[in-house]
Amino acid sequence: MPSRLASVQAGSWRTGDQSSTARGYGYRWQQYRLRFLSAHPLCAMCEAEGRVTAATVVDHIRPHRGDQALFWDRTNHQALCATHHSRDKQREEQSNGR
Template sequence: MPRAPSTHDPYAGRGQSRDQERAQADHRLYDYRWQQARLAYLAEHPLCVMCEAAGIATAAGVVDHIIPHRGDRVLFWDRGNWQSLCTEHHDSAKQRMERAQRK
């Protein structure tokens, strides 16, 4: 009797989803090389761009990817896609903008 072709699921039995796998890949991008690049970028661009646009000088503590890289290494390392943000703007305004773009 013929059998149905098997379907290959590389995640079967591994206990993790594709989203978890992608999150782990993203995490690997934030290594020592990133920490050094981040510190150099913040030294060159020390103020939050969103605060500056409002006429306020606030020290930046986060290097944000303007276009979310979603694991794309080329986009991740594209310095033209980086901006300095204060923690408040990164954790609130920027996150709201990204959620709105996903809808």
């Protein structure tokens, strides 16, 4: 039986043997991420729920799937806590067929 991760990644742009750096998450992204989180220190989803939680992830609101224009589109970024990014955002994308 295939693992849940394997089924989630089937058809994903993330499959293959590309490193995170090759997918665009290298030094330039890390520097951008630090600046973005400094300017947006709280999780947007927690704030919407009335909670205050530090953001640790810069999320792409619309999945970029390797599209570099969408990857770097600042209007496509939001600050999230790890829980919202890893759990709730992934569920949202799966339910939307993204």
